[in-house]
Amino acid sequence: MATGFKVWTNNGSILTIDESYENLSLHSSGSAQTSAATPGASYGLYTLSLSLPSAGIPQLALRAHDPSQYIGIVGAARSGGTYTFLIRTQGGPVAFDWYVFTIPTDIAPSTVGLKVWRPSDGRLVFDTGMKWMRVAGQLLGADASVGLADPTRTYAVAYAAAAMNQTRQWQNWPETNPAVVDQQTNIIGARVLGGVLSSMSMRVDVTQSSPGTPADIGYISNGVAAFLALDITGY
Amino acid sequence: MATGMRVWNPDGSIKFEVTTRLTRLLGSVQTGNQDGFIDIPNQGNQIFFFIISIDPAQPTRGIPVIGISGNRLSWTFVENVRTACTLYYGLW
Secondary structure (H helix, E strand, C coil), X not given: CCCEEEEECCCCCEEEEECCCXXXXXXXEEEEECCCXXXXXXEEEEEEEXXXXXXXXXXXXXXXXXXXXXXXXXXXXXXXXXXXXXXXXXXXXXXXXXXXXXXXXXXXXXXXXCEEECCCCCCEEEECCXXXXXXXXXXXXXXXXXXXXXXXXXXXXXXXXXXXXXXXXXXXXXXXXXXXXXXXXXXXXXXXXXXXXXXXXXXXXXXXXXXXXXXXCCCCCCCCCEEEEEECCCC | CCCCEEEECCCCCEEEEECCCCCEEEEEEECCCCCEXXXXXXXXXXXXXXXXXXXXXXXXXXXXXXXXXXXXXEEECXXXXXXXXXXXXXXX
């Protein structure tokens, strides 16, 4: 450690904040509300667009005002410096807060507190005035849960990996008029309730007759759902 | 707070506090379009996490399934369509 400091903690570990420290910090936050669910789309929908000054990692975290509600994202798109996140809730409308963390070089430093610079290039790597990303738990997969160490804190769910899938199946011969298509969509949402991070597969079935097929929500994807519980107490 | 560090604002409110854990990013790895893994160096009692970043210009179909076993972070493609990702990993 050329520059920086060490912190001895309650659990006996030593945390080193030196010139090699890297983390994301809070860039912006706000509140929004998903749309009302309809018989044809029983998700609540919201599209969040944000302008970020660089191509750094934008890490989105969400917290429904009613923490019993599950909330998820379908994916993200980027056009220039604008990132667009497609947010879904099971049912709606659901009010929520959003938090975007990114690399600290994109965030104005504070004027009070303690800072650490990297000697090699003068980059500010740590600033006690920044609202750092604080991971408190991780969860993989749908319909799973994990307890967090301190249920008294306030948490938002960050989306380490979004996963959803969508399938369509003809319910009669395509040549039949009207053709009937069943579309099944699973989006994995998550919540923190009572100090437990849990996920749930939010499934929506839509059956529609021709002309036309059920509206495509735009993404057909797989992978694994992964969530981080972020401690946003005081943020 | 028995041990740790706190920084206060001029008005007396707490600006920064660390008493147990500290999140930090360690690095990143490109998955390419082949299955693979990376072993995260053991860092005492800290637990590692990951974040997948997909090039927004790429289709979201065909991203790999991520697995965690011990200190190993692995990725497996399960579709014919394979979309390369960047995996960021860190400790908390």
